[in-house]
Amino acid sequence: MNILLTGGTGYIGSHVAAALISTGHEVVCFDNLANSDAVVIDRLEAITGTAIPLVVGDIRDGDALRHALTEHGVEAVIHFAGLKAVGESVAQPIKYYDNNVRGTLSLVEAMADCGVKTLVFSSSATVYGEPRYLPLDESHPTSATNPYGRTKLMIEEMLTDIAAADPDWRIATLRYFNPVGAHDSGLIGENPNGIPNNLMPFISRVAAGRLAELSVFGNDYDTPDGTGVRDYIHIVDLADGHVAALDTIVKIEPALSTWNLGTGQGYSVLDMVEAFERVNSVRVPYRVAPRRDGDVASCYASPERAARELGWTAQRDLEAMCASSWSFERTLAMRNSD
Numbered sequence: 001m002n003i004l005l006t007g008g009t010g011y012i013g014s015h016v017a018a019a020l021i022s023t024g025h026e027v028v029c030f031d032n033l034a035n036s037d038a039v040v041i042d043r044l045e046a047i048t049g050t051a052i053p054l055v056v057g058d059i060r061d062g063d064a065l066r067h068a069l070t071e072h073g074v075e076a077v078i079h080f081a082g083l084k085a086v087g088e089s090v091a092q093p094i095k096y097y098d099n100n101v102r103g104t105l106s107l108v109e110a111m112a113d114c115g116v117k118t119l120v121f122s123s124s125a126t127v128y129g130e131p132r133y134l135p136l137d138e139s140h141p142t143s144a145t146n147p148y149g150r151t152k153l154m155i156e157e158m159l160t161d162i163a164a165a166d167p168d169w170r171i172a173t174l175r176y177f178n179p180v181g182a183h184d185s186g187l188i189g190e191n192p193n194g195i196p197n198n199l200m201p202f203i204s205r206v207a208a209g210r211l212a213e214l215s216v217f218g219n220d221y222d223t224p225d226g227t228g229v230r231d232y233i234h235i236v237d238l239a240d241g242h243v244a245a246l247d248t249i250v251k252i253e254p255a256l257s258t259w260n261l262g263t264g265q266g267y268s269v270l271d272m273v274e275a276f277e278r279v280n281s282v283r284v285p286y287r288v289a290p291r292r293d294g295d296v297a298s299c300y301a302s303p304e305r306a307a308r309e310l311g312w313t314a315q316r317d318l319e320a321m322c323a324s325s326w327s328f329e330r331t332l333a334m335r336n337s338d
């Protein structure tokens with residue numbers, strides 16, 4: 001298929017682009033470069049040996065989307081474009097509703113206009129709110145504790161209504177747990193601007209000496225070592241889950257399906273620090289900081305529905321996650337010293 005990836009030069013989008021191309025699909029990236037760099041396209045072309053068109057545009061620009069969809073003969077869209085920093089969403093909710101909700105509305109309008117009705121959407125485990133039971137399955141009640149999470153919930157509800165009104169749509173809502181790690185090539189990975197919000201790039205930068213120490217937000221949670229427990233999933237496994245979801249929705253009946261993409265295994269912050277130090281023979285100094293608002297003690301997936309319906313399960317272990325993150329960090333350091 002010809003697939004348009006909104007947010008295609010971002011962390012997850014770039015890995016999904018590589019996975020799609022390796023399974024015979026063609027991709028077009030559509031990104032406003034608000035949180036990524038066009039150089040990612042060069043790296044993807046080096047990885048895949050394939051030319052990849054990049055449309056620099058904003059998903060709130062319907063004309064630009066319609067033009068890209070028709071010019072490239074697009075048959076399906078994977079929608080990654082969005083803002084994702086929880087703290088920023090609390091401080092600037094209008095920016096988040098505008099970019100994420102209005103942007104998605106603009107995208108589905110353009111898709112409907114162009115007769116493209118196959119869509120995979122990047123949702124998040126954040127839509128489960130405070131877990132009432134673990135592991136989290138797709139039937140767990142949804143709620144939001146911050147504007148970022150609310151944008152994901154609103155978009156899920158919008159897509160549910162669209163699928164109910166027109167059964168020609170084929171929509172997958174993928175609820176990601178905690179993607180970490182990098183592509184085996186070391187050429188693409190997670191490289192956020194400023195102080196990372198996510199644990200793994202924070203750990204990598206401390207290990208590399210780019211940041212002095214890791215802040216561990218809270219060590220008095222009701223978990224085995226007191227630090228937060230999350231379901232970390234290797235980015236390459238997450239990317240393969242997208243290929244499986246896309247291949248599945250075009251063959252099945254329901255207009256909308258929802259799958260968790262996680263491993264089902266929880267690791268604490270201190271588990272991650274210990275594993276990173278052991279696997280990469282580095283030191284990651286840390287200090288305990290106060291809990292962050294909205295963080296939950298434990299959050300991990302039931303990956304059973306995805307295994308059953310997509311034939312997909314995560315393959316890569318914690319060691320592979322830590323090794324690939326470090327390998328990407330070292331490639332970055334080499335590039336910066338050029």
Ligand SMILES: NC(=O)c1ccc[n+]([C@@H]2O[C@H](COP(=O)([O-])OP(=O)(O)OC[C@H]3O[C@@H](n4cnc5c(N)ncnc54)[C@H](O)[C@@H]3O)[C@@H](O)[C@H]2O)c1
Nearest residue numbers: 007010011012032033034035036058059081082084122124
């Ligand atoms: N990384 C995670 O931990 C995680 C977890 C759950 C869900 N998600 C969701 O997955 C998606 C991708 O996340 P990511 O980690 O790759 O983030 P990212 O910031 O690396 O990628 C998002 C991309 O979207 C682009 N973008 C943002 N707004 C845009 C707009 N209006 N028009 C065009 N492009 C725009 C950015 O420039 C960036 O390249 C997001 O929707 C995010 O909410 C991410």
